[in-house]
Amino acid sequence: MPLPTVTLTTDGAARGNPGPGGWAALLEANGKEKLVVGEEPMPTTNNAMELRAVIGGLDVLKKPCAVMLRADSQYVLQGLERLRAGAGLPEKNRELWARLLALSRVHSIHGQWVRGHSGDLRNERVNEAANQAAARAYQRAESARPEAAPTGAWVLALLSPAAGRPVQWLVQAGAERRSGAQPVARGVTQPTAIYQALVAALDAAGAMPGAADHTLVVRSNYELIVKQGRGEWKVRQPEQQPLADQVAALRRLFAEVRFEHAPTDALLPLFAEAAP
Numbered sequence: 001m002p003l004p005t006v007t008l009t010t011d012g013a014a015r016g017n018p019g020p021g022g023w024a025a026l027l028e029a030n031g032k033e034k035l036v037v038g039e040e041p042m043p044t045t046n047n048a049m050e051l052r053a054v055i056g057g058l059d060v061l062k063k064p065c066a067v068m069l070r071a072d073s074q075y076v077l078q079g080l081e082r083l084r085a086g087a088g089l090p091e092k093n094r095e096l097w098a099r100l101l102a103l104s105r106v107h108s109i110h111g112q113w114v115r116g117h118s119g120d121l122r123n124e125r126v127n128e129a130a131n132q133a134a135a136r137a138y139q140r141a142e143s144a145r146p147e148a149a150p151t152g153a154w155v156l157a158l159l160s161p162a163a164g165r166p167v168q169w170l171v172q173a174g175a176e177r178r179s180g181a182q183p184v185a186r187g188v189t190q191p192t193a194i195y196q197a198l199v200a201a202l203d204a205a206g207a208m209p210g211a212a213d214h215t216l217v218v219r220s221n222y223e224l225i226v227k228q229g230r231g232e233w234k235v236r237q238p239e240q241q242p243l244a245d246q247v248a249a250l251r252r253l254f255a256e257v258r259f260e261h262a263p264t265d266a267l268l269p270l271f272a273e274a275a276p
Helices: 046-062 074-084 094-104 121-143 188-208 223-229 241-253 262-276
Strands: 004-013 019-029 032-044 064-069 108-113 154-159 167-173 177-184 217-221 255-262
Touching: 004 032, 004 046, 004 262, 019 046, 032 046, 032 121, 032 241, 046 064, 046 074, 046 094, 046 121, 046 255, 064 074, 064 223, 074 094, 094 121, 108 241, 121 255, 154 188, 167 188, 167 262, 177 188, 177 262, 188 217, 188 262, 217 223
Parallel strands: 004 064, 064 108, 154 217, 217 255
Antiparallel strands: 004 019, 019 032, 154 167, 167 177
């Protein structure tokens, strides 16, 4: 008796790679479909989430099936073929590979590579779902950060540019407030412009009376700045390295500087209040 046929389209994503991640799997059979998603708030990788997506999709199946596995990850498709041909388990992501190999022995799986971001509707759908799951996982990880800023800390809000809006910054130091904007000049990348704004904001805050006695909390919706400010990511772009050095020097003007991620919607009201 022939096996039931299922089409399984998968994708995975990690914010930062490594960073919090998410995965999505779309199952289609007999004119019906089911989308399953998962989140991983602990640091993970794109490849691990790609594997987790396939495992998550196959876990839904209650009996052996003939599965057309559609994925844009050659890492998954080629790795599975090697395992089924008798190769040993890879050391990296070993536990996930072992789970996938066990599931592949239950089902008849045929892999099909799909070029990512090429207009394939099912691929685009799971890509969007995986990235949304990774974003939720990132927010969960951020909200779980235990240490709160001390009472009386100064706040530096840094808002990334959008729709013609320049990079905006605002410093709230007790009753004192300073603000400014950094246009994204022609030939300057968005991350570089944000670094330029951060330097300007730190310089302004450092010149305010009492800076050396206060903790400054930098809150931004731009993940790159937050991660690099915490030392979790390296500054790799040559044009940003001198700016990062300026940031490091300006941080010494304060008792302490912390970086926190804040959603855009949480920052916009601050700038609305500061508008003349």
